[in-house]
Amino acid sequence: MQIYLPIAEVSVNAFLLLGLGGIVGILSGMFGVGGGFLMTPLLFFIGIPPAVAVATEANQIVASSFSGVLAHFRRRTVDLKMGLVLLIGGLIGAAIGVQVFAMLREIGQVDLLVKLCYVVFLGIIGGLMFLESLRAIRRSKNPAARPERKKHGLVHALPFKMKFRTSGLYISVIPPIVVGLLVGILAAIMGVGGGFVMVPAMIYILGMPTKVVVGTSLFQIIFVTAFTTLLHATTNYTVDMALAVLLLIGGVVGAQIGTRIGVKLKAEQLRILLSLLVLAVCAKLALDLLIQPTELFSLGVGGH
Amino acid sequence: MIRALALIFCLFALPLAAEEVVAGLSRDEVAITANFDGSDILIYGAVKRDAPAAEAPMEVIITVSGPSQPVSVRKKDKRVGIWVNTELVEVDKAPSFYAVASSGDLRQVLTRTEDLRHRISIPRAIRSVGAPSNVANAGEFTEALIRIRTAKNLYQRLDNAVKLYDQTLFSTTIDLPANLVEGPYNTRIFLVRDGMVVDDYSTVINVNKVGLERWIYDLAHEQPLIYGLLSLFIAIAAGWVASAVFRYVRF
Secondary structure, eight states: OEETTTTTTEEEHHHHHHHHHHHHHHHHHHHHHHHHHHHHHHHHHHTOOOOHHHHHHHHHHHHHHHHHHHHHHTOOOOOHHHHHHHHHHHHHHHHHHHHHHHHHHHHHHHHHHHHHHHHHHHHHHHHHHHHHHHHHHHHOOOTTSSSOOOOOHHHHHHHEEEEEEETTTTEEEHHHHHHHHHHHHHHHHHTSSOOOHHHHHHTTTTTHHHHHHHHHHHHHHHHHHHHHHHHHHHHHHOOOOOHHHHHHHHHHHHHHHHHHHHHHSOOOHHHHHHHHHHHHHHHHHHHHSSSSOOEEEEEEEEEO | OOOHHHHHHHHHHHHHOEEEEEEESSOOOOOOEEEOOOOEEEEEEEESSSSSSSSSOEEEEEEEEEEEEEEEEEOOOEEEEEEEEEEEEEEEEEESEEEEEEESSHHHHHHHHHHHHHHSSSHHOOOOOOOOTOOHHHHHHHHHHHHHHTTTSEEEEEESSEEETTTTEEEEEEESSSSOOEEEEEEEEEEEEEEEEEEEEEEEEEEEEEHHHHHHHHHHHOOOOHHHHHHHHHHHHHHHHHHHHHHHOOO
C-alpha cells in the first residue's frame, strides 16, 4: 500500500515504514539506544529527503524511547537522579550543537563532517565495546581470575559528590554533566538521540551497572529528542507527521518486544551484540566514503 | 499606396491561412490524497483550419511542466582517499517535473532556434545562467541533473508518443509519477510545420494536496509550534498506549 507523505512530498510503501519502525524499535528496547543512527541512513536510502528524515526521526525516537522507558520504570531500572543530571548537560549540549551545525553549514561540507563523525565515533565505541565484552565473557568462563575491584580514579576525586542510589554510586556530578553535554553536542550534529554514545559512556566512564544504564539512557533521550523535534518543526518545517506516525506504530511495538528480549539476555551478550551492530553500521558508512559511487552527482532543492 | 494595401491584405491573410489548436484535458486538477500513487492525464485536441492543410506534414509537441525551483548540483571527487562533494553548480530554475511528448523524433520535428525561443526540449526548459568560474565543465552538471531526474521518471522525453490522425486530431497520455510537487503544471501544445512553430496553446493543470495531506501541510507551515507539540503528543501517547497494552499481553 503506497502512501503519500505530506511534508516529504514522496510516495512510499506504508508496510515498509511499519517494518523499519518495528526492527529499529526492537533494537531500541534491547539496547537503550534511540535507533536514530540506524533509522536515519535507512530513511535516506528509501528516498526521504535528508532534512525531513533527520527531523522526523527525532520525533519517532521520542515515541519508542517513551514506550521503552515505561517498561524500565516498572522494573525500577531507571536512575532518575542520574537521568536528570545527564539531561542538564544534554540540553545545553544540544543547544551548542545546533549552533555548531549552523556554522558548519556556512562553511559547506556539513554532509562529510556528519558522515566522518559517524564513522569515527561508531568505530571507536563499537571496537572498544566489542573488545571489553569479549574480555568479560572470557573472565566469566574462567572463575579463578576474579575481576579486581574498580580503582578510585579521577571520577572519584572531583568535588560536588552526590549519591545515586539506584546506580549504587557516590560520585561527583561533574562527569555526568560533561558526558551529557558532549553527547548532546554530538546528537545535534549527527541528528540522532545519542544513545549509542551515551550507553558506553555511562558504563565505562561513570561505572554504572548495565541494567540501569539502558533505562536511564532512554529517559534522557526522550527529552533531548523532544527538544530537537520542536526546534526542527519551528525552524525548518521538516517534521512529517504521517511518516512519524507510521514509523512510531512499528517503533513502539518493537520497543516493547525489545525490552523483553533485553531482560532475558546477559549483560555481556547484550553488549557484544550492540557493539557488532555499531561496527556494522560504521563499516557500511566507511565503505560509502571509500568506494567510488556510481552517481558522482547529487541534487539539492533550493539554495545550498 | 499599393504597397500599404498589400501589407493590410497580408495582415488579414495571415490569420486566415493559419492553423489553430483546440485542446482538452481529461482532467485539469490532480488531487494528492494520502494514497496518491501517480496519475495519468489524457491530452487531446484538434487543429482548426480555414483553408486546406499545407503540403508539409504537421507535427504536434505537448509539454507538461511542474513548478520551477532552484537546484544545487554537487559533484563528488576523491580527496585524501575518500569521496567528498567538491564542486557545486546552482541551477537557477529547473522544473520539478517535465514531460515533452512529440508526434515524431523531437530533434527532427523542431529546429534549434525554435526550441530556444519556446524552451521546449528538456535541456532548454532548465534555466542555468552561469556556473561559477572555478567549475571547468558546467555542462556536465546540467546533464547530471537531467540524468538523475529522468531516472526518477520526473523528466520524460516521449518521442513518437503523440498520436496524430489525418493531420487534424491528436492525443497523448502523460504519466504523472507519485513523487509530485504541489502547484500549477503548465501544459503547452505546439503545432509545428517545417520545424517552425505555427501555433501554440497553453493551459494549467492544478496539482493540490487535499484532505488530511492538506491539513497536515498547512498546520506545519502556519502553526509550527502547535504542530511540533502535536507531533510530540502523538509520540508520547503512542509510546504510552503500546506500553499499557503490552503489560497485559505476556509472552
